[in-house]
Amino acid sequence: MKLSTLTSAMFGAAFAASAAVADGFPERPINLIAPFNAGGGTDLLLRGLAPHFAEAIGSDVFVSNMAGGSGTVAASALQGQRPDGYQMAYMSVTVSTIQPQIKNVPYGVDSWTPICSVAASPTMLFVTADSPFQSMEDVVSAVKAEPGKYVYGSSGPGAITHLTMVSAFAGLGIIDDMKHLPFQGSGPAIKELTAGNIQFFGDTEILMKRGDFRPLVVFNSERVEGFPDVPTATEVGIAAPLNELYLWGGLFAPAGLEPDVTAKLEAACEGAVASDGFQEFAANSGTVINYRGAEEFDAFFRAQYESNAALIEAAGL
Amino acid sequence: MLSSLPDAIAILLSFEGLVVLVLGTVLGIILGAMPGIGSTVAVAIVLPFTLTMSQAPAILLLLAVYAGSVYGGSIAAILINTPGTPQSAATCLDGYPMAQRGEAGLALGWATVASVVGGLISAVVLIFAAPQLASVALEFGPIETFALILLGMTCIVSVSTGSVVKGLLAGMIGIFLSTVGGDPILGEMRFTFGNWQLFAGFNLLAVVIGVFALSEVFMRASVHISKVSELVAFNGIVLPSRAMWRGRLRNLSKSVVIGNLIGVLPGTGAATAAFISYAEGRRSSPNRAGFGKGEPDGIVSSEAANNAVTGGALVPTMALGIPGDAITAVMLATLTLHGITPGPKLVEDNPTLIAAIFTGFFIINLLLLPLGMLLSRVAAPILRVREAFMMTAIVILCAVGIYFVRGNPFDLLVMGGAGVVGFLLRRQGVPMAPLVIGMVLGPTLELTLRQGLILTDGNFLAFFTGHPIALVLALAACVALMLPVWRALRARSTA
Amino acid sequence: MPGRPAANLKDDLMTRIANERVVVQLGLLIVALALYASTFAQSFSSSDLAQSPMFFPRIILALWIGLAVISLVQSARADDQAQPIASWLRIGVVLVATLVYVNLIGSEGFFLPSVVFALICLSAFGIRHPLFVPVFAIAVPGTLVLLFNHALGMPLPTSRFTYLF
Numbered sequence: 008m009k010l011s012t013l014t015s016a017m018f019g020a021a022f023a024a025s026a027a028v029a030d031g032f033p034e035r036p037i038n039l040i041a042p043f044n045a046g047g048g049t050d051l052l053l054r055g056l057a058p059h060f061a062e063a064i065g066s067d068v069f070v071s072n073m074a075g076g077s078g079t080v081a082a083s084a085l086q087g088q089r090p091d092g093y094q095m096a097y098m099s100v101t102v103s104t105i106q107p108q109i110k111n112v113p114y115g116v117d118s119w120t121p122i123c124s125v126a127a128s129p130t131m132l133f134v135t136a137d138s139p140f141q142s143m144e145d146v147v148s149a150v151k152a153e154p155g156k157y158v159y160g161s162s163g164p165g166a167i168t169h170l171t172m173v174s175a176f177a178g179l180g181i182i183d184d185m186k187h188l189p190f191q192g193s194g195p196a197i198k199e200l201t202a203g204n205i206q207f208f209g210d211t212e213i214l215m216k217r218g219d220f221r222p223l224v225v226f227n228s229e230r231v232e233g234f235p236d237v238p239t240a241t242e243v244g245i246a247a248p249l250n251e252l253y254l255w256g257g258l259f260a261p262a263g264l265e266p267d268v269t270a271k272l273e274a275a276c277e278g279a280v281a282s283d284g285f286q287e288f289a290a291n292s293g294t295v296i297n298y299r300g301a302e303e304f305d306a307f308f309r310a311q312y313e314s315n316a317a318l319i320e321a322a323g324l
Numbered sequence: 325m326l327s328s329l330p331d332a333i334a335i336l337l338s339f340e341g342l343v344v345l346v347l348g349t350v351l352g353i354i355l356g357a358m359p360g361i362g363s364t365v366a367v368a369i370v371l372p373f374t375l376t377m378s379q380a381p382a383i384l385l386l387l388a389v390y391a392g393s394v395y396g397g398s399i400a401a402i403l404i405n406t407p408g409t410p411q412s413a414a415t416c417l418d419g420y421p422m423a424q425r426g427e428a429g430l431a432l433g434w435a436t437v438a439s440v441v442g443g444l445i446s447a448v449v450l451i452f453a454a455p456q457l458a459s460v461a462l463e464f465g466p467i468e469t470f471a472l473i474l475l476g477m478t479c480i481v482s483v484s485t486g487s488v489v490k491g492l493l494a495g496m497i498g499i500f501l502s503t504v505g506g507d508p509i510l511g512e513m514r515f516t517f518g519n520w521q522l523f524a525g526f527n528l529l530a531v532v533i534g535v536f537a538l539s540e541v542f543m544r545a546s547v548h549i550s551k552v553s554e555l556v557a558f559n560g561i562v563l564p565s566r567a568m569w570r571g572r573l574r575n576l577s578k579s580v581v582i583g584n585l586i587g588v589l590p591g592t593g594a595a596t597a598a599f600i601s602y603a604e605g606r607r608s609s610p611n612r613a614g615f616g617k618g619e620p621d622g623i624v625s626s627e628a629a630n631n632a633v634t635g636g637a638l639v640p641t642m643a644l645g646i647p648g649d650a651i652t653a654v655m656l657a658t659l660t661l662h663g664i665t666p667g668p669k670l671v672e673d674n675p676t677l678i679a680a681i682f683t684g685f686f687i688i689n690l691l692l693l694p695l696g697m698l699l700s701r702v703a704a705p706i707l708r709v710r711e712a713f714m715m716t717a718i719v720i721l722c723a724v725g726i727y728f729v730r731g732n733p734f735d736l737l738v739m740g741g742a743g744v745v746g747f748l749l750r751r752q753g754v755p756m757a758p759l760v761i762g763m764v765l766g767p768t769l770e771l772t773l774r775q776g777l778i779l780t781d782g783n784f785l786a787f788f789t790g791h792p793i794a795l796v797l798a799l800a801a802c803v804a805l806m807l808p809v810w811r812a813l814r815a816r817s818t819a
Numbered sequence: 820m821p822g823r824p825a826a827n828l829k830d831d832l833m834t835r836i837a838n839e840r841v842v843v844q845l846g847l848l849i850v851a852l853a854l855y856a857s858t859f860a861q862s863f864s865s866s867d868l869a870q871s872p873m874f875f876p877r878i879i880l881a882l883w884i885g886l887a888v889i890s891l892v893q894s895a896r897a898d899d900q901a902q903p904i905a906s907w908l909r910i911g912v913v914l915v916a917t918l919v920y921v922n923l924i925g926s927e928g929f930f931l932p933s934v935v936f937a938l939i940c941l942s943a944f945g946i947r948h949p950l951f952v953p954v955f956a957i958a959v960p961g962t963l964v965l966l967f968n969h970a971l972g973m974p975l976p977t978s979r980f981t982y983l984f
Contacts, residue, residue, distance in 0.1 A: 035982045036974075040731075045368040046654030051661055054375055069972045072368070073731040075524025076506065080732060083520045110513065112520055158779070164511030186778055188466075189509055191771060194647045195591050201644060201668075202462040204779070213660075217645055217667030291663040324511060369971060489890045493847070496883040500854070500876065507872035514861075514872050515854065538917065545913040545944070546904045712944030716937050717959055719917055723924060723933070724963055727975060733925025740921035744914060751901040752840045752894070770875045777869045 032092060032268050036067035039258070040096040042081035044074045049256065053097050055288040056125065056279055063278035064271065077165060078102035079112045086114040090261040092268040095122060099256040101167055104312045109165055109324040116312045120264040121304040123276035124257035126289075127297035128211040129227035130171040131237070133220040135200060143223050143243040146207075147179055154184035160196040160205035161189045167254045168193060170318055171209030174226055174252050177321035178245030211254050213293040226252035248314040249321065255297060255311075257304055273301040332679035335380050336687060344377075345684060348385045349691045352392020353699050357399040360533050360722030362408035364729050366393040367654060379662045380677055383655055384684040390651045391443060391634055391688050394594070395696060398435045398627055403428055403556050403707060406537035406718060408725070410528060411594035411630040413536065413760045414602045417483060418615065418622030425618050429562035434620045435627045436561055436696050438576060442628035443689030445580045446587065446635025450642075451682045454671075457588045457636075458643035464589050466779065467787050470772035471797035472589070473765050476596050478804040479603035480758040485616045491758045494749065498762020499769070501526050508771045509778075521734040526742075528763055530726050530735040534742025535749075535756045537722050541715045542747040560701040564620070575609045575621050576628055583629035587636015590648050594633040595764045599757075601629030607807060635685065642678055645670055839901045840894045848887040855880045912943040928978030933960035 039057055041050040053070050061068035073081035078098065085096050107115050134140050140149070150157050159176065161169035169189065176182035188205055190196040193214075200208045201219070208220075212233060215222060222237045228251060230239055240250040258276060260269070279285055280298045289296050299307055335341050348370070355366040366389050374382035397412040402419030415435060422431035449457070464472070477495070484491020504515045505525025516522035579601040586597035605625030606615045615622050637648030645666035647653035656666045664674060671678045707714075726739045746756055780786040788795040858873045858880070868874060904910055920936040937956035946952055964984045968974040977984060 038974075044650070044730075045364075045371050046650075046657055048657060048660075051375075051657050054372060055661070067972070069974065070372075071731050071973065075527075075730055075732065076520070079520065080524045080730075083523075084732070109511065110523065111518065112523070155781070164507075164509065188775055188778055190775075191508065191591070191767075192653075194653065198462070198590055198640070198644065198646045199465065201646075202465060204465045213665065216665035217669075219668050288661070292661045293665070368973065372972070487890070487893070489886055489893065493883065493886040493890055496879055496886060497847075499879045500883060503876045503879065509870060510872055512872045514876060515857070517857075541917075542910065542914060546906075546910040547902065710946065712941055712946045713955060715944065716940045716955070719920070719940065720933050720937065720959055720963070723921060723929070724967070724975065727924065727929075728967075728973065733976060736921040736924055740918050743917065747914075748843050752843050753901075766879075773875065774870060782867070782869055 032271055033064060033066040035093065036069055037061075037064065037092070038094045039068060039070050040081050040085060040094065041070060041072050042074065042078035042096055042098065042102055043072065045072045049097055049099065051292070052126065052256075052294060055292065055294075056285055059279035059282040059285045060275055062282070064275035076110075077106055077163065079106045079110060082106075083113050085259075086118045086261060088261050090120065090263040090265075092260060092264055092272055095258045095260045095272070097125070097256055098259050099167070100254060100311060100315070101165060101170075103259065103308065104315045105165055105170065105319065105324075108312075108316060108319050116309060118262050119259040119308075120262055120269055120301075121308050122258040122260055122269065122272045122301055123280070124255055124297055124299040124304045124307065125276070125280060126257075126294050127253045127255035128213070128295040129225050129231060130167060130174075130209055130211055130252045130254060131215070131222040131225045131234075132171055132175045132207060132209040133215070133222040134207060135203075136219050136221050138206065138221065140206075140223065141221075143175070143179065143238075146223065147181055150181045150184050155186065157184075157207070158186045158188050158205045159207040160199060161187065161208075162193040162196055163191060164189050165322075165324055167252075168196065168208065168210050170315075170322065171226065171252055172207060173318060173322040174240065174245065174249040175207075175209070175224060178240065178249040179243070182321070212295075216293065226250065248317045252318075257299070257308075269301055328675040328679045329683065331676045332683050335676070335680045336384075336684050340377075340381050341384070341680075341684070344381045344385045345388055345687055345691065346695070348388025349392040349688055349695055350699065352389040352394075353396040353399075353692075353695060355389075356393030356396020356408055357699075357703065358396075358408065358721050358725070359400045359404060359406035359537050359718045360408060360725035362397055362529065362725065363390055363393040363651065364409075364529065365725050366390070367651060368728055371654070374658055375661065379659070379664065380680045380684070382658055382662070383677075383681050384688075386651065386655055386658065387634075387681070387685055388688045388691075391631070391685070391692070392695075394630060394634065395436070395439050395692050398439065399432060399696075399700065399703075402431045402435060402623070403558060404714070404718070405540045406722075407532065409595075410532050410760055410764055411598045411633075412626075413532065413595065413757055414483070414598040414626035414630075415623055416536065417485070417602065417626070417757060418617070418619050421616070421618035422620070422623070423556050423558070426557050427618070428556050428558040429560055430564065431618075431620075431623060432558075432561045432696075432700060433563040434623045436693060437563060438579070438624040438627040439631040440689055440693050441576060442580050442583055442631035443634060443692065444686065446584050446632040447682065447686040447689055449584055450635045450638050450685070454639045454643045457584075457639045460585075461588050461590065461640050461644070463793060465791075466772045466775035467791050468793045468797070469589065469592070469768065470776050470787065471791075471794035471801070472586075472592070473596075473769045473772060475797050475801040475804065476600050476765050477761070477769065478801050479599040480761055481805065481808060482603040482606045483599065483616075483755065483757040483761065485755050485757075486753050490752075490754045494754050494756065495758040495762040498759035498764075499766035500762075501531060501759075502528075502763045502766030503770065508767065509774050521732075524730075526738055526763075527726075527730060527732075527735045529729050530738040531742045531763060532760055533722050533726055534739040535746030535759060537718060538739065538743025539746030539750055539756070541718055542743060543750060544711065544715060546747075546751075556707060558700075558707050559704050561697050568620070571610050572621055572624060575605050576624050578604060578608070579625045579628035580632045583632025584636045586629075587633035587648060588639045590640050590646055591768065593637075593649050593764070594630040595760070597633045597636075598626040598630040599761050599764075601625045603804070607804065631689070638681075638685065641666070642671055642681075644668055841891065844887060844891045844894055848884065848891060851880055851883040851887055855884065909943050909945075913940060916940055916943070924976055926979075928984065929975035930960050930964050930984040931978055933963075 159172045397408040398415045401407040401412040401415040405420040407413045480495040582601040583597045602625045609621045640646045641652040916939045923932040
């Protein structure tokens with residue numbers, strides 16, 4: 008008798024708990040995972056976002072780092088977790104759309120519940136300020152005149168820096184006449200660009216603030232505000248889908264998240280991104296904010312996954 | 325920059341400046357001295373706090389914690405043979421035998437003085453010669469770096485205590501371990517056997533902590549414990565007297581120069597500098613016969629060089645906006661958050677900030693001496709706990725330290741496995757330092773070799789014909805390999 | 820070995836071959852051979868020999884194999900022995916406990932496995948004080964959990980029961 012009351016009480020409690028999952032969410036701290044080292048660009052962006060996200064959702068939020076394998080280790084680990092909304096990772100275009108198509112990782116396009124996108128910047132191809140190349144036309148004629156002479160760098164195979172180079176040179180049909188020299192990270196590659204061992208490198212606009220580089224082309228749908236003289240990829244003759252390339256990133260939870268929880272997280276993300284504090288942070292750090300809600304981000308993510316397949320093909324990855 | 329020195333000093337001597345310098349250094353020393361916990365974790369702990377600080381204090385806190393933890397790492401390396409970072413691994417080679425001999429305080433004294441001197445000189449070099457040194461860094465392309473790493477690899481021979489064959493074997497195992505994971509040029513996966521956890525390769529720190537700290541625990545568990553009471557006789561740091569320095573200054577200054585130069589080259593790092601400097605000491609020091617058996621020159625070589633790297637690594641960071649190592653990369657990212665884009669004009673545009681960072685770095689190194697002496701006095705009683713408690717705590721701390729390196733429980737398994745393998749190999753007389761050298765230098769060796777082959781269209785000979793620096797370094801590597809053989813032959817013929 | 824009775828020579832040879840040094844080094848050789856063989860099992864896209872992902876590892880593995888053979892021959896001829904193990908029980912318990920411990924942290928959290936590990940490890944080292952052992956086993960991991968999970972906001976793995984430890 009006593010036992011049965013107890014069990015029925017427990018069942019009742021369990022039932023009530025499952026029904027109230029979304030109502031009570033969040034009832035414990037939320038973990039935002041940076042798939043790269045503490046102190047890197049992604050990590051700091053997330054640490055800048057976390058306090059505002061915490062305020063918006065009304066719970067503790069902490070940032071943890073799970074670095075390795077160009078971000079695939081964190082994504083692979085998250086993919087196997089329970090979709091309870093307490094764990095999300097900030098994934099970039101490469102982690103979420105490129106790596107799963109070139110590596111045998113346990114996640115793919117259907118492994119996620121996209122929550123929101125936070126930032127997106129178009130990439131640029133650039134040379135040093137004292138380089139003889141003033142335009143992409145100069146580059147094409149120089150490469151055709153001396154095939155095999157010119158070298159482009161990247162921060163590693165499959166990185167956004169590599170894909171920028173591939174978009175440009177495959178788009179112009181000269182990639183087979185050039186050499187690719189990958190480095191470990193952007194730092195050494197920029198050093199070799201300054202030293203002259205490589206002639207071309209590509210990344211987002213923020214590197215232009217250094218003042219010693221000259222952009223030749225921007226992979227955006229239109230010219231960017233800061234560089235009105237730099238032509239878009241379409242203008243220099245690069246055809247779709249290689250003509251646009253953005254370094255974007257956003258929050259992803261494992262697939263199968265309850266719609267109510269997704270909605271709460273999405274609302275918190277929107278509030279956090281729009282907060283004065285984060286806007287100021289973004290202005291200081293040169294982050295280009297690009298907010299998309301869950302549904303819109305999902306569609307964008309799937310479209311990117313598709314179109315980046317062409318890029319991977321061109322890169323020979 | 326020198327004209328903004330008064331403003332810079334005003335920042336440093338403000339309340340916030342002083343608190344950051346002292347607390348950061350103390351925290352760094354304490355964290356570094358804990359077995360298994362090293363610079364990576366120390367920096368991760370303070371990073372959130374730097375986000376809410378203003379520019380100069382944020383960078384200084386990172387620097388203080390970093391410099392403190394590198395110095396603290398040598399304390400654990402010497403007293404209990406458990407380096408918290410790869411760069412203290414070379415310090416174990418002579419520091420631990422000295423401690424076992426009952427001279428732990430003096431061993432730490434040598435390490436402290438060498439660290440402080442190495443750090444201070446590198447700070448001075450940084451203040452006065454950063455632009456000149458940065459142009460040296462630009463001379464080092466992939467091919468020159470390859471030759472330098474080749475020279476570094478010859479250290480394996482000099483740190484192979486006991487058998488050279490076994491040392492080389494350990495070195496090869498280390499290099500092999502570093503090839504697991506993504507191929508650096510093509511990105512294809514090697515030796516992962518379908519396990520995505522291995523896509524990132526074996527974590528260097530997990531292996532280092534496993535083969536040094538955990539295997540040390542197993543070694544102690546395997547032998548008869550006679551003195552259960554005390555781990556090591558230690559009452560605090562004993563500074564070496566002036567007379568003891570006679571005949572050792574040349575080695576010290578050489579080590580500082582090596583540390584500075586290697587620190588300037590992006591992507592080589594403190595562990596490389598410590599080992600190359602140790603090998604050079606073993607080649608040229610008048611006391612070379614005692615290396616590996618508790619010779620102070622061995623401690624000095626390693627510690628002076630690994631601390632001088634800190635200043636060296638700031639050179640390309642500040643002069644070119646290119647991070648010299650992992651910690652300077654964090655510093656640059658922190659600057660970016662504060663609206664400062666690192667680049668060649670960094671010093672020109674922010675003279676006061678940079679002057680504050682440089683002078684702050686000098687002061688941090690000055691603080692190491694009194695704070696190190698004070699903390700070691702406070703910590704001495706902890707080392708008197710019974711060995712069993714200490715061994716248990718070491719395993720638990722190592723687990724914490726390795727977990728926070730990449731936030732991945734898989735690295736704990738790697739650490740455990742490395743501990744067992746390290747234990748088995750050490751029992752057979754296979755030294756572990758060469759394994760660490762192999763793992764530290766292996767990735768750069770392969771990357772620069774293949775980058776060089778791309779640049780020369782596959783012509784290996786062109787590495788040396790068109791690159792005089794590479795040729796000199798490669799010849800030096802040959803000499804370093806041949807010298808022990810030549811010495812042995814000469815000894816035989818005169819006998 | 821001059822001066823040893825001739826009758827022991829055969830036993831001597833057996834111990835030389837079966838001793839720990841030889842077994843471990845033979846293991847190293849077999850691992851290297853297996854890894855070398857595995858480099859031919861995978862196919863890679865690059866046609867250029869020097870840029871094949873296996874170019875560098877094969878050189879290293881070949882050197883490993885060569886050195887392992889030399890070292891094995893040296894050990895078998897020199898009759899050198901590893902240091903004797905004082906207590907198989909103690910080292911066995913500490914080894915197994917450590918391996919199980921590092922395996923459990925990911926799934927069971929940091930605190931509970933640490934407490935159990937400390938209890939086992941301390942008793943293996945012969946410390947069985949009824950007060951000190953449990954206090955140490957709870958205080959050390961407990962302090963770390965309080966510090967990292969609750970003061971610093973960078974949590975260690977937590978158990979399946981609560982997110983608090």
